[in-house]
Amino acid sequence: MGILSRTSYVIRSKINSILNRAEDPSETLDYSYEKMRDQLQQVKQGIADLTTQKKRLEIQKRRLEENVEKHNDQAREAVRQDRDDLARRALEKKQAKMSQIEELETQIANLQETQDGLVDKKNQLQNRIEEFRTKKETMKARYEAAEASSRVSEAMSGVGDEMGDVGRALERAEDQTDEMEARSAAMDELVDTGAFDDVMSDKDAIDRELSTGRSNAEVDGELETLKAEMGKSAAPSEDAETESSSADVDEELEEMDVAEEDVEAELEELKNEDDA
Template sequence: MGILSRASYVVRSKINSLLNRAEDPTETLDYSYEKMRDELQQVKQGIADLTTQKKRLEIQKRRLEENVEKHNEQARQAVRQDRDDLAKRALEKKQAKMNQIEDLESQIANLQETQDNLVDKKNELQNRIEEFRTKKETMKARYEAAEASSRVSEAVSGVGDEMGDVSRALERAEDQTDEMEARSAAMDELVDTGAFDEMMSDKDAIDRELETGRANSEVDTELETLKTEMGKSTAEAESEAESENGSETASADLDEELDEVDVAEEDVEAELEELKNEDDS
């Protein structure tokens, strides 16, 4: 097969494929039905024209028959008037009209036969059209049902594909969510351990260790200061407690001494009273 033949074959194949996709069977059936109806209408129009022509011939035949009767009457009148010449002329015209009537009758008969044939064909065509219309409607109903079923199947298949896409999208979203949660946990861990600050800092490891040492030293110093302050406060509290205890002891001793002085005074007064009584006696 030559290049041109192959190209022509490919072009025809493509065109045929496009026509097949573009062709709607229901439209084709409707078009065929309309064409048959047009043919039926043409047949009816032909029958109507033939009938009209036959009617014209019949009218012409009636007129000729009227002329024949007229010529008969003319011949009778001429005979009564002894005008054989006129009677002969009237009979000649009558004969000519009779011949024309015969021709018309023959034509009318032919037209009638043709009309009968056309009517039969018209009836046959009309019956075929009715049968075709019934088959057409049945075929259209089947095609529309098949088309609806196909659309439903395609819709269901489309939904299935869409659900598959949705499932895959959910899986991707879940993977991304897990990844984001892992990153968030890692960031929190880096923040808690200070690694994130170390990574963001411009200082090297030695500077960070030195700062850590200085911070620890400052903490130790502050701890010692706190301990010292707390120790001094304890000694002062004990000294104050001892002073309070000493004051209380001295006060108690003084009270005892005062009590003893009071007892001695009472003894002295008692002796003086006894001496006074002795003098009186």
Template sequence: MGILSRTSYVIRSKVNSLLNRAEDPTETLDYSYEKMRDELQQVKQGIADLTTQKKRLEIQKRRLEENVEKHNDQAREAVQQDREDLARKALEKKQAKMSQIEELETQIASLQETQDQLVNKKDELQSRIEEFRTKKETMKARYEAAEASSRVSEAMTGVGDEMADVGRALERAEEQTDEMEARSAAMDELMDSGAFDDALSDKDSIERELEAGRTSAEVDTELGTLKAEMGKSSGSSSSKSASASDADVDVETDVADEKVEAELEELKNEDDSSSS
């Protein structure tokens, strides 16, 4: 098989496959039924035309028969008038008309035979068309029922084209949702680790640690100062209130310690908030 033959064969098979997929059996049946009806109409039209031609020949035959009678009368009258020559001419015309009548009768008989054959074929074709119409409607009903059943089955099993598209859409939505959840978790993890703060700040990690050390030293210094001040105030108060009982001194010391602890706690909270 040559290249052109193989190419032509492949193209025809591809086209045939596409046509098979695109073909709707119900539409094909309807189209075939309409074509058969068109053919029946053409047969009827042919019978009508043939009948018209036959009627024309019959009319022509009747006119010739009338002329035959006329020529007979002419021949009789010519004989009565002793005009044998005229009688001969009339009889010659009569014979010519008789010959034409015989030819017309032959043609009319042939047309009648053809007409009878066409009528029989028309009746047979019409019977076949009615039979085809019954089969067509039955086949269409079966096909539509099978198609509906197939669609229901495909919808229930999820193997149809539309259901497959829905399944793919659900898969894509699930993948996108998983990706967004993973991205959100990653963003939260980066925020908790301070990576975003480092990226948005101009300071590097060393400078941040040094700042934290300076802040801690400042806090320690201030804390020492507060302790010293609190110690002096405790000493002066004890000299002024020497007459107070030992229990009162202990209570005041506890109160001072609580204030110091409260101030230390407040300083630590401020330090933590400034570091964050």
């Protein structure tokens, strides 16, 4: 096989492959059905034209037959008038019309035979078209069912182009979600461990606890002051309860003083150790 032959063969193969992929069986079947209907319509038109020609010949034959009768009457009248010459001329015209009638009958018979043949072919073609229509609809239904089944199978298996894109998008979304969850968990862990103290604030954990302790002590002091003020302005009947509450507060303050003294003593020991 030469280069040109091989090239032509490859090109035809490629074109045939493209056409096969682009071809829609449903559209092809509908187009074939319409072409067959067009052929049937042409056959019907041919039969109609043939029948029209036959009817014209039949009309012409009837007119000739009327002329034959007319020439018969002329011949009889001429004989009654002893005009043999006129009778002969009438009979001659009659014979000519009879010859024409015979030719017309032959043509009409041929046209009738042709018409009968066309009608038979038309009926056969019409039956084939009806059979093709039934097969066409059946084939279209099968093709559409197979196409739908294929789409469902591709969707279920995820091998289709669109479903593949959806699957990849879902995987990307899942990866991004996992990454964000891991990042959030890491941030929470770093905040809990105090790893971000130097970034988010200039105080460490001990400074914050000491500040909280001072705030609590200030609140407690203000609360004691408020209670003392309310105790001075209370009614005499409430003095016993006030005194009892004041005694409890004094005890708590004494305990706090003792605790503070212990802390101070411990701090002095730490300082002495540092100096040593």
